[in-house]
Amino acid sequence: MNTKTLVSICSPVYNGEDHIEDCIKGVLTQTYENFEYIIVDNASTDNTPSIIEKYRKKDSRIRVYRNEKTVCMDDNFNICAGYCSDNSKWIKYALADDYLFPDCVEKMVKVGEMDEQIGIVSAYRIAGRYVTSMGLPIEQNVFNGAEILKQQILLKLHVADGSPNTVMYKKSVFFEFNGFNSKYNQSDVELVFKLLDKYKFGFVHYVLTKSGRDKKGGFYYLVKHGFHILEYLDFGYKNLSNYKSISFDKDEMDYLKMYYARAIVSFLITKCAYFEWEDIKRMLGNIPEDIKKEVKKTFVRDFPKHIIKYFVSLLRRIKSYLRDKKRFEQFT
Structure with a gap:
């Protein structure tokens, strides 16, 4: 009998034929052996089902389910978790277009088992060309969740919010x-x-996962259209009273207002330059009143600087284009 804690590894996937095979291989090469592997195909229309079936036949730990129709991504994540065995203790997502390094689950479980009050475990990750989730003292693995939460809301730490692929949930x-x-x-x-807000936080000081940074991917879509700012404003500013373990003094609230005001002004000026009125309208319609006042002051103060920066950037792109055009003409 395996006495190690059972971990449920979950891969929700939709039309993932380009990446799902590498994802599955990453899971099956884990050094931690006591896991079940749940894959939920969100009614894919490409070659994803046949790739999954090839590996299901080879490994009895793989359980495959298929939704009758495509549901939203978050619902599929929850559906996947719903298939976890009753006696598993941890949920580790392995997203179809990302990757788990071989010692990922083993190292995360080791830290997660250090304290029964740990509710989530994270680690360093590779995102595109960068290593992220930096900033915690390397000699410490278990942290007060409230302290991490406050630093995350103040946008001074990003150690637990990179991707579901980066963390492990109790x-x-x-x-x-x-x-x-x-x-x-x-x-x-x-x-x-x-x-x-309620549980302790575990952190592994190793790079354990890799996430892509596709410029056509979800994160870039959120940033491009302002959803990244608007959602942080909602659960990271408007609804701060929902968090019972932390509080903010006046200086901290002023810092948050100024941070969001500057981010919003930068976004609005960029959108004005490209005449993207829908994004502008959405942003302006969802800014809290106290931040809106700061936005007006910041806009007046920073508008000339942003315009100069924009035109300098535009001139550089034109210069680069003309240089490349000239080189091309020399070889034709």
Whole structure:
């Protein structure tokens, strides 16, 4: 009998034929052996089902389910978690277009088992060309969740909100908060904030996962259209009273107002330059009144600087284009 804690590894996937095979291989090469592997195909229309079936036949730990129709991403994440065995203790997502390094689960479970009050475990990750989730003291693995939460809300730390692929959730805690809330595009961040408000935080000082940074991917879509700012404003500013373990003094609130005002002004000026009125209208319609006042002052103060910066950038792009055009003409 395997006495190690059972971990449920979950891969929700939709049309993932380009990446799902590498994802599965990453899971099956884990050094931690006591896991079950749950894959939920969200009614894919490409070659994903046949790739999954090839590996299911080879490994009895793989359980495959297929939705009758395509549901939203967050719902599929929750459906996947719903298939976890009753006696598993942790949920580890392995997203179809990301990757788990071989010692990922083993090292995360080791830290997670250090304290029964740990509700979530994170680690360094590779995101595109960068290593992220930096900033915690390297000699410490267990942290007060409230302290991490406050630094995350103040946007001074980003150690638990990179991706569901980066963290491991205690299953009982995950279901206590009903998993991912499909109200948010960044539902993983909103869930992390709620978990940190009540439970301790575990961190592994190793790079254990890799996430892509596709410029056509979800994160870039959120940033491009302002949803990244708007959602943080909602669960990281408007609803601060929902967090019972932390409080903010006047200086900290002023800092947050100024941070969001500057981010919003930068966004609005960029959108004005490209005449993207829908994004502008959405942003202006959802800014809290106290931040809106700061936005007006910041806009007046920073507008000339941003315009100069924009035109300098435009001139550089034109210069680069003309240089490349000239080189091309020399060889034709």
